[in-house]
Amino acid sequence: MTTLAHHTTRTAGVDEILLAEMCAELFASLPRSDQRTKGAVYVRGLLRAEGRKSIRKLAAVSGGEVSEQGLHHFVSSSTWDWRPIRAALARYVTRTIPVHAWVVRPMITPKAGEHSVGVDRGFSAEAGQVLNAQYAVGVWAASDEGASPVNWRLHLPKPWLDDEDKRSRAAIPVGVAAESMAGCAVSACLETGGFWGLPVRPVVLDARSTEVGGTVRRLQAAGLPLFVRVSASQGLVLAQQALPGRVSGPVSAHQLMAEVRHLRRPVHVPGSRSGRHSAATVPVRLPGTGREGRELLLVGHWDGRGGPVGYWLTDITSASLSTLVGLSRLVAGVDDNFDRITDRTGIRDYVGRSYDGWHRHVTLASAAHAVAALSEVAFDRYAS
Structure with a gap:
């Protein structure tokens, strides 16, 4: 288990030992050494590059270790599976910080065109306006110490799934079916809490604009508080x-x-x-x-x-009132982490068009967030 207080090598706010350790564990499932190198370069670039995280900037941070073309291919059109890496990230995070709840947070990524996978034009209740955007939900491991995203689900509107040309261009897998945003949220929670060997924790989500009964029944059927x-x-x-x-x-x-x-x-x-x-x-x-x-x-x-x-x-009928109110307060902590870390490490900066490419990018961006967030925890503990 990582002992965060022992990490003392820091560059630009990043714990270098933690970064190397996490990348070694996360990318262990990749069969080739060059893939493991590119994964580490991508995460490091997300942490170091200034402004929008373009592939060119991420490659430049590597100092020539990986080419721009090689990094683009690694994320957008390679064949490596992001699922084991995402599960490894979730296990690393939950092993390193106490997790009080899985908090579900929507993510809206405005887009100028119509070719990015899942992009759709419609009214966003969160933004209060009509947007041309990608819509996704993230599942966050949240505690009083901090929060880190560990799973994502991209909402795919029915027109995308019914259009064979769109499905083909974005390489959307055959088994992916249409879901509401509420359905995406619950499915992401079931995957996180049911298949990765993670601790059972309460699922905290906002169901004000959804059919509450269906959400409650699916979570209860899976045994998730x-x-x-x-x-x-x-x-x-x-x-x-x-x-x-x-x-x-x-x-x-x-x-x-x-x-x-x-x-x-x-x-x-x-x-x-x-x-x-x-x-x-x-x-x-x-x-x-x-x-x-x-x-x-x-x-x-x-x-x-x-x-x-x-x-x-x-x-959760046996918890104290303070504990229950504390769960509601975790949402604000997740929002703060998104604004302060996740957006700055490029979670919404993917410009490719493929379904797997999007998932690879948000997985690697979540790893970058975890390094940044856990570095904060490590040095706060060390300083105290």
Whole structure:
């Protein structure tokens, strides 16, 4: 196991020992030494090149060790499998830092043209406007110490999958089928939590614009604990005896939290400037599941500024209120890591057109993020 506090060789904010160690472990599945070299060069280039991470810049960082053409071929049209490398990255990260949850975060990559794999024009709720873009979801290993992406799923609209010419040009595998964005999120979680030998942790995701019931059922069927954000208008059914005298029909999350407002208890939120955080829970079921449906908790979180700042459904019924609110706070940590590290290490800079090329790039960019994030943790610990 890596002992982060022992890493003391640092260049431009990067722990060199950690970088070499991680690349050796991640690229062990590549059969040829030249492939392993190119993988390490690509990751190092993402960490060192300034501005947009073009292939030319990444090759230049290597000082002639790898040519621009060779690096382009390695990512866009080679045949190496990115899946074992991504799984190795996930195992490395979870072995190195404590993982409190798997946090799902969407990623939008605006595109000028129409040939990048999966690019589609449509309204983005996250951006609040119509965009021509690629849409993907990332699964992040998240803790109070930091966060790192370990898995990705690219959303492919039905027109891309129904058009044989587009499928052929992007080399989209035969088995890839159409999914909603919510379906992509759940599938990415099932892959991360079910097939890679990783620790079981709560899945934290935003389901406010999706069909909540289907998301909850798929996660529960896979045995993954869930902590799912829902809209204020989400209809829920009170569990029996939850609020004596209350009707049994569907009630909105907002109405339910208004009724239990007086039951709020203070919660500690590390790093918050406000000391007035509080939370309450009420047992509920999803509409249409009947009394046999699995009981969930609706969690409301207040920060002293009026109504609840969020409504969450969870099947983690034995955790403290502070622990549950802490799970919701991990989302902000992931967003901070994306803005501060992931985007700067070129996660959205791939300009190729192939499906596997996109997956290779985001896998290597995730490795670069992990090196940068873990270098921060290592030197913070060393300095203290």
